[in-house]
Amino acid sequence: MARDPGVPGALKIAPSLLSADFGSLAEAVGEVANVADWLHIDVMDAHFVPNLTVGPPVVASLRRHSGLYFDCHLMMTDPGDYLEAFRDAGADGCTVHVEVGRTGELLDECRALGLRAGLAANPDTPFEAVEPYLDKVDLVLCMTVFPGFGGQAFMAEVLPKVTEVRRRLDERRLAVDLEVDGGIDRDSAPRAAAAGANVFVAGSAIFGSERPWDATEEIRAAVRGR
Numbered sequence: 009m010a011r012d013p014g015v016p017g018a019l020k021i022a023p024s025l026l027s028a029d030f031g032s033l034a035e036a037v038g039e040v041a042n043v044a045d046w047l048h049i050d051v052m053d054a055h056f057v058p059n060l061t062v063g064p065p066v067v068a069s070l071r072r073h074s075g076l077y078f079d080c081h082l083m084m085t086d087p088g089d090y091l092e093a094f095r096d097a098g099a100d101g102c103t104v105h106v107e108v109g110r111t112g113e114l115l116d117e118c119r120a121l122g123l124r125a126g127l128a129a130n131p132d133t134p135f136e137a138v139e140p141y142l143d144k145v146d147l148v149l150c151m152t153v154f155p156g157f158g159g160q161a162f163m164a165e166v167l168p169k170v171t172e173v174r175r176r177l178d179e180r181r182l183a184v185d186l187e188v189d190g191g192i193d194r195d196s197a198p199r200a201a202a203a204g205a206n207v208f209v210a211g212s213a214i215f216g217s218e219r220p221w222d223a224t225e226e227i228r229a230a231v232r233g234r
């Protein structure tokens with residue numbers, strides 16, 4: 009049964025496992041179990057991005073250790089070939105990149121499989137590329153770094169696009185989450201929140217820290233206190 013994604017538009021912190029110790033993923037999940045809203049899982053295919061990470065078998069293994077909502081970010085050229093496998097493995101939402109094309113079809117496929125449908129845009133992809141699909145998505149992901157690696161610097165130049173997405177979602181009264189991913193920490197998260205983001209993915213700021221639980225709460229407090 010699918011896990012509860014929470015209220016669309018409400019503040020959510022999504023630790024990204026990309027910066028965790030891949031030899032102890034279950035332990036990493038345990039460290040944020042009672043504090044994370046979602047768990048962000050970065051899937052890279054060594055084609056859409058120049059890095060290779062995990063696939064459905066790892067998601068299935070993690071599912072045995074966690075009841076968290078799994079937010080799967082598919083940095084893949086052909087995500088359509090794997091959506092069903094991710095669903096069966098225990099994914100709750102799958103986010104595809106608009107740059108790979110077949111966008112309408114992929115989003116429909118997600119929903120037909122019972123997955124929440126997300127659409128991601130790279131930092132240099134304009135709002136206009138995402139705009140036609142706003143009524144087909146549950147989540148829009150504005151990348152605040154070029155995807156592929158953790159630990160990169162936050163790109164503030166993406167914030168006007170975040171503002172534009174939020175404005176259009178509100179105008180159209182669409183209950184959609186707006187996520188930012190890349191270089192998110194307690195300094196950048198409040199800036200992204202001010203622009204309209206409500207889901208904050210953080211990899212190195214959480215799993216690169218000595219105390220992932222505290223680091224997650226620090227990001228939440230920074231967003232609340234802005």
Ligand code: DX5
Nearest residue numbers: 026155156158159191211212
């Ligand atoms: C980057 C991934 C991110 C990554 C973020 O391509 O999509 O989810 O884990 O890592 P940080 O928070 O270190 O930028």
Ligand code: ZN
Nearest residue numbers: 050081189209
């Ligand atoms: Zn990601």
